[in-house]
Each structure stands twice: as structure tokens, then as C-alpha cells.
Amino acid sequence: MKLHLRVWRQASGGVRGEMVAYEVDDVSPDMSFLEMLDVLNERLTLEGEEPIAFDHDCREGICGMCSLVINGTAHGPQKATTTCQLHMRSFNDGDTIDIEPWRARAFPVIKDLVVDRSAFDRIIQAGGFISAPTGSAPDAHATPVPKADADDAFEAATCIGCGACVAACPNGSGMLFTAAKITHLGLLPQGQPERDARVIDMLHAHDEAGFGGCTNTGECTQVCPKGIPLASIARLNRDYRDAVKRA
Amino acid sequence: MAVSGALLIGFLFLHMIGNLKIYFGASSFDSYAHWLRKIGEPILPYSGFLWIQRVVLLVAIGAHIWAATSLAIAARKARPVAYAHRPKVQGSYAARTMRWGGVIIALFVVYHLLDLTTRHLNPVADTNQAFGAVTADFAPGRWYVTLFYTLAVVMLGFHLRHGVWSAFQTLGWKFPRTVALAVSVLLCAGFLMVPLSVMFGIIK
Numbered sequence: 001m002k003l004h005l006r007v008w009r010q011a012s013g014g015v016r017g018e019m020v021a022y023e024v025d026d027v028s029p030d031m032s033f034l035e036m037l038d039v040l041n042e043r044l045t046l047e048g049e050e051p052i053a054f055d056h057d058c059r060e061g062i063c064g065m066c067s068l069v070i071n072g073t074a075h076g077p078q079k080a081t082t083t084c085q086l087h088m089r090s091f092n093d094g095d096t097i098d099i100e101p102w103r104a105r106a107f108p109v110i111k112d113l114v115v116d117r118s119a120f121d122r123i124i125q126a127g128g129f130i131s132a133p134t135g136s137a138p139d140a141h142a143t144p145v146p147k148a149d150a151d152d153a154f155e156a157a158t159c160i161g162c163g164a165c166v167a168a169c170p171n172g173s174g175m176l177f178t179a180a181k182i183t184h185l186g187l188l189p190q191g192q193p194e195r196d197a198r199v200i201d202m203l204h205a206h207d208e209a210g211f212g213g214c215t216n217t218g219e220c221t222q223v224c225p226k227g228i229p230l231a232s233i234a235r236l237n238r239d240y241r242d243a244v245k246r247a
Numbered sequence: 248m249a250v251s252g253a254l255l256i257g258f259l260f261l262h263m264i265g266n267l268k269i270y271f272g273a274s275s276f277d278s279y280a281h282w283l284r285k286i287g288e289p290i291l292p293y294s295g296f297l298w299i300q301r302v303v304l305l306v307a308i309g310a311h312i313w314a315a316t317s318l319a320i321a322a323r324k325a326r327p328v329a330y331a332h333r334p335k336v337q338g339s340y341a342a343r344t345m346r347w348g349g350v351i352i353a354l355f356v357v358y359h360l361l362d363l364t365t366r367h368l369n370p371v372a373d374t375n376q377a378f379g380a381v382t383a384d385f386a387p388g389r390w391y392v393t394l395f396y397t398l399a400v401v402m403l404g405f406h407l408r409h410g411v412w413s414a415f416q417t418l419g420w421k422f423p424r425t426v427a428l429a430v431s432v433l434l435c436a437g438f439l440m441v442p443l444s445v446m447f448g449i450i451k
Contacts, residue, residue: 008331019331072334098332105325170343171318172325212325213318215248216413217342231421238419 001027001088004096005040007052010109013116017109019098029089033076034059034066036088037099053112061085061225064160067167068113069100074164074223082162082225102167105210106174117163119209120177126205127198128181130190149187156183158226165220165228171212176220178206179236180228186239196243203240248318249414251310256411256430258304263437269450273378280377312353319346341409348406355399362392385445393446400438407431 003024010017024040031039034056041051057065066083070076076086091097101109106119145153159180166174182199185191191198214233221230265283269276286296335343362368363380370389371380385393408431415422444450 006331069330069332072330072332100330100332103326103328103330105327171322173322210325212322215318215322215342215345216409216416218338222338230416234416234419234421236419237417241419 001029001091001093003027003036003088003091004094005099006096007099007113008101008109009052009112011050011111013108013110017112019100027088029087031088032059032084033068033070033086033088034084053110053114055114056084059084062160064162067102067115067117067162067164069102069167071098074102074167075162075225079222080225080227082160085225102163104163104166104172104174106172107163107166115163117161119211120161120163120174122209123174123178123202123205124181127194127201128185129194130185131193132190143189145188153184153187156180156187156228156232159184159224159228160226162225164223164225166211168219168223169212169214170217170219171215173214173220174206174209174211175214175233175236176224176228176230178202179232182236182239183232186235195239196246199236199239199243200247203236248311248314249417251307251314252410252414254307255304255311256407258300259434263434266441267437269378269381269441270444276378276381277376281375308353308356312349315346315349339409341405342413344402344405345409348402351402352399352406355395355402358395359399381441382445382450385442387446387448390446393442396442397439400435403438404431404435407434 005022005024006019007022008017009020022040024036027036027039034054037052037054044051055065055067057063059066061082061084064082066075068075068083070083070086075081075083077090078086099113101107101113102115102117104115107115107117110116157180159177161177163174163177165176166172169175182202185198186195216230216233218230221228265279268279283297284294288295291299358368362384366372366374366380369380370383373379383389385396408428410427411430412422412424412427415427441450
């Protein structure tokens with residue numbers, strides 16, 4: 001396959017960036033999207049050019065590091081799939097592919113396609129934890145959890161914090177991420193002691209970080225590689241409502 | 248957004264039911280319009296209740312616009328650099344047209360008040376004649392008025408289809424989208440029936 005790429009190049013956070021065109025020949029349909037970029041980067045390095053910086057780590061779809069907006073869609077055209085698990089067979093020979101970083105004030109560009117997602121860390125620091133004593137693992141079934149709650153909590157816990165929800169949201173909101181954490185911790189017995197403070201503090205941290213507000217457009221769930229449902233945002237709103245009433 | 252929207256939807260339902268009184272004849276419709284002005288008498292002055300309702304609705308509209316504007320400003324601030332390649336959003340047409348749809352609906356409301364409340368744009372100037380004003384307004388010769396009303400009501404339907412569901416989501420209740428669709432279809436049908444009936448001669 002032969003591809004025409006247009007890639008966002010930006011030397012560092014403070015300087016202006018632009019879309020730069022590259023031709024990539026000999027792309028195998030079996031390559032992952034990131035392997036295709038590796039091939040291009042090897043060539044750029046040999047030619048003495050600066051390789052394209054992009055985030056990646058496990059390349060197994062579970063770490064949440066990869067983060068590319070491909071032809072305007074976070075993580076590319078395949079549903080419920082991270083960029084690293086997207087393969088070139090999803091594209092056609094001769095395609096033009098635009099590659100951009102996550103775009104959000106809360107996620108400033110560090111270099112090229114790499115953005116600083118520590119705003120998510122600050123949301124977690126504000127309340128995304130429990131205060132249960134650590135130590136050896138508790139006995140199985142020592143704390144009973146209803147099956148339906150366990151399922152919903154686990155579904156929410158699959159959030160890998162990649163930030164695709166923010167990248168896709170027309171409001172630049174991080175509500176799906178925040179809601180996944182609220183759902184995950186708020187449904188389990190271990191998450192109850194801090195439940196009220198958690199939702200208030202995490203939402204405050206979310207707004208402080210410069211994310212926009214949620215208007216329930218649902219763009220986030222469309223691109224979420226883990227399929228976190230929009231209903232989790234309703235759960236966040238309910239928790240917030242109850243927490244404010246009790247406060 | 249959700250609470251002010253809920254107030255406005257409550258008004259829309261009452262407004263729609265009131266409109267449908269036109270099918271009971273001219274005297275029934277006119278006496279209903281007259282009754283609206285007498286609610287609460289003698290504690291309230293003539294039209295007193297209507298003015299209270301107008302103030303409440305105006306506050307709700309103000310709150311709705313204020314909330315929408317602050318969300319739009321926050322959204323603009325949250326993404327200072329736009330995407331070079333941005334396909335149409337994948338969500339519903341209704342969700343994507345909330346902001347401009349809202350502006351269009353607001354402009355329609357202004358026109359609607361000048362038409363059927365103050366009668367500046369209506370062929371019947373006498374405000375005691377409610378039935379006459381409606382039948383003259385949507386007469387076949389003024390088909391463009393009916394067309395404009397139809398477009399505005401359909402726009403409102405789209406606004407409600409996302410808005411009703413989104414309001415429940417905001418207030419923390421899971422809510423089936425089909426119910427929101429049913430609410431907007433019901434309101435659209437109720438509002439469109441009257442002008443179309445006049446235009447096609449079912450109401451004379």
C-alpha cells in the first residue's frame with residue numbers, strides 16, 4: 001500500500017505547528033497504525049530529519065498511551081479500538097490520512113502528536129481513590145457485592161484514561177472519564193466512605209483543569225476504545241445531586 | 248439548562264392543549280382565550296395570571312440562554328486550536344443543532360408573539376378575536392406563513408428530541424431516548440395540526 005499522510009508537526013509546546021505531508025510506500029495491510037508510523041520514522045531518521053513524536057507503550061490496547069486523531073476521529077475508524085490495535089487493512093491503497101493530536105486546552109501539545117494528559121491525573125488526585133487499608137488480599141466474598149453492581153463497576157473500570165472522550169467532545173469536556181471513575185468507585189462498598197466528597201472534588205478538578213461542560217452529545221462514547229456508556233454520566237450527575245443535598 | 252427547559256416544556260404542553268380547543272369551534276376557542284385572562288380574578292387583575300406566567304417564562308428563557316451561552320463559551324475556551332480535519336459529529340442531528348436551533352427557535356418566538364399576541368403581523372388586529380386571527384393567519388393564500396410555522400415547529404421537535412433526554416441525563420436519571428422522541432413527535436403533531444387544518448380548510 002502507498003499512503004499520503006498529513007501529520008501535525010510542532011517542535012514544542014510554545015511554538016506554532018502545522019500539518020506536514022509525507023508519502024509512505026510499502027505499507028503492509030497487516031501493520032498496525034503505529035508500526036506504519038515506525039516505518040516512516042525510521043526513514044526520517046535515516047534522512048537526518050526529526051522523527052515524528054507520538055505516544056505509545058503497551059501496543060496491546062490496554063495502557064491508554066496511544067492517542068491519535070485519525071481523519072478527525074479519535075483512535076481512527078474502527079470502533080472500540082485503540083490506535084495501536086488499528087491495522088492498515090482498515091485503509092485503502094492511495095488514501096490520504098490526516099493525523100492530529102488530541103485537541104484540548106487541558107491537554108497541551110508537548111511535541112508533534114504527544115500531549116500532556118496530567119490534567120486527568122489531577123482529577124484522580126482530587127478523589128479517584130479509596131481509603132481502604134492495604135495489605136494482603138481480603139478473603140473472596142468477605143464483602144458481598146451485588147452482581148449487577150459488580151458488572152457495572154467493572155465495565156466502568158475498564159477505562160484506560162486515554163482521553164479520546166475529550167478529543168472527540170465538541171465541548172472539550174472530560175466528563176466521560178470522570179464519570180467512569182465515579183461509577184467504578186461509587187458502585188462498590190469500598191468506595192462509599194468518600195463517595196460524596198469524591199464527586200464534588202473530582203468535578204471541581206475537572207473544571208479547574210480547563211475542560212468544557214458536558215451537553216450529552218454522546219461523541220465520547222462513539223470513540224471510547226472501552227465502550228464506557230453515556231449512562232455513567234447520568235450516574236455522575238445523580239451522585240453529584242445527592243452529594244450536594246447531603247452537604 | 249435542564250430545569251429551565253423543563254419549565255418551558257411544561258408551558259408548551261399547556262399551549263398545545265389550548266390550541267387544540269380550536270376544534271371545538273370559534274366560540275369555544277374565543278371563550279378559552281378570554282378565560283385565560285380571567286384566571287385568578289378577582290384577587291388578580293384582568294390578565295394578571297398571564298403576566299405572572301409571562302414573567303416566569305421570560306426568566307426561564309433567560310436562564311436557558313444564559314446556561315447555553317456559558318456552555319458554548321466554555322467549549323470554545325476548552326479547544327483553542329481547532330482540528331484541521333473534522334468530520335461531522337457522529338451523534339444525532341438533533342444534538343448537533345442544539346445551539347443554532349435554539350437561536351432559530353428564539354427568533355421564531357419573537358415573530359410568533361408579534362403575529363398572534365400583539366397582532367402587528369396578523370391580518371386581524373382585534374385581540375378579542377382569537378379564532379379569527381388564527382384562521383386568517385393560516386389561510387391558504389398565506390401558505391408561506393404556514394410553511395414557516397411548520398419549519399419552526401420541526402426545528403423545535405429536533406431541539407426537544409435531544410433536549411428532553413439530555414435534561415433527564417443532566418438531572419441524573421437514566422431515560423430512554425425513545426420516550427424523548429415520542430414527546431417531541433407528540434408536541435410537533437399537536438402544534439402542526441392547527442395551522443395545517445386551517446390551511447386545508449378543515450377548520451373554517
